[in-house]
Amino acid sequence: MKLFRTQQGIVIEQAGQHYAVSGAWDDLIAREDVQAYLQQRIDSGQLQKTGAPKDILAPVVGQEVWAAGVTYLRSRDARKEESKSAGGGDFYDRVYAAERPELFFKSAGSRAVGTGGKVRIRKDSKWNVPEPELTLVMAASGKIIGYTIGNDMSSRDIEGENPLYLPQAKVYDGACALGPCILLSRDPLPADTEIQIRIMREGKEMFSGATAINRIKRELPSLAEYLYRETTFPVGSLLMTGTGVVPPDTFTLRSGDEVIITIPPIGTLSNAVA
Numbered sequence: 367m368k369l370f371r372t373q374q375g376i377v378i379e380q381a382g383q384h385y386a387v388s389g390a391w392d393d394l395i396a397r398e399d400v401q402a403y404l405q406q407r408i409d410s411g412q413l414q415k416t417g418a419p420k421d422i423l424a425p426v427v428g429q430e431v432w433a434a435g436v437t438y439l440r441s442r443d444a445r446k447e448e449s450k451s452a453g454g455g456d457f458y459d460r461v462y463a464a465e466r467p468e469l470f471f472k473s474a475g476s477r478a479v480g481t482g483g484k485v486r487i488r489k490d491s492k493w494n495v496p497e498p499e500l501t502l503v504m505a506a507s508g509k510i511i512g513y514t515i516g517n518d519m520s521s522r523d524i525e526g527e528n529p530l531y532l533p534q535a536k537v538y539d540g541a542c543a544l545g546p547c548i549l550l551s552r553d554p555l556p557a558d559t560e561i562q563i564r565i566m567r568e569g570k571e572m573f574s575g576a577t578a579i580n581r582i583k584r585e586l587p588s589l590a591e592y593l594y595r596e597t598t599f600p601v602g603s604l605l606m607t608g609t610g611v612v613p614p615d616t617f618t619l620r621s622g623d624e625v626i627i628t629i630p631p632i633g634t635l636s637n638a639v640a
């Protein structure tokens with residue numbers, strides 16, 4: 367079951383059919399039984415059929431968006447390389463091996479953009495990359511209720527200058543894209559689920575890559591548990607789970623580029639760079 371947030375309202379996609387859902391987005395995401403609740407409403411005929419979703423918005427309203435770092439070996443190596451001149455390279459080895467994950471605030475829901483929207487690169491940065499990430503959607507209880515796609519836009523030169531500059535490298539207007547929908551699922555995604563990325567520039571492919579979620583070092587429920595350990599999220603939350611696909615150090619995004627991220631069970635998140 368897929369849950370879309372659109373300018374016209376909330377739409378469910380189930381078994382090739384689409385249904386309009388009344389009510390508030392935040393109320394749905396807060397429920398740990400949201401999939402069963404919506405299925406019951408479909409089965410009982412309470413929801414009217416509608417057309418395929420259009421004018422799709424980011425699948426987030428009042429939820430905070432957080433992110434986990436250094437969850438892939440490739441990410442650890444990239445962050446060690448970018449920060450070695452600042453003496454921070456050893457930090458990432460420690461985080462990768464530690465029991466406690468790196469978790470950081472990424473975006474308020476109001477700052478996230480959906481598929482078709484524009485992401486940004488900072489004006490005071492010269493080395494910018496997208497980071498394609500499987501993103502967990504969690505209810506108010508902390509239970510994982512579904513999955514979406516995230517693009518964690520990052521200014522690698524700012525972060526590399528000093529690890530304490532991480533918030534400035536990661537948190538700014540247009541730095542977070544999510545979508546196109548939430549795949550509601552009671553079961554974990556298959557371990558071989560792929561995360562694919564392509565970066566296009568003037569019709570030419572500048573970079574492509576893929577990884578599988580079984581390369582994430584940490585258990586996804588453990589990441590969720592750490593996030594909720596001492597923090598409450600009354601309307602639920604989203605958590606990006608890290609990136610295992612990093613463009614080469616010689617690459618940086620430019621205005622007009624297009625970032626296309628696909629996780630097949632969920633769909634495709636596509637964003638132009640402003």
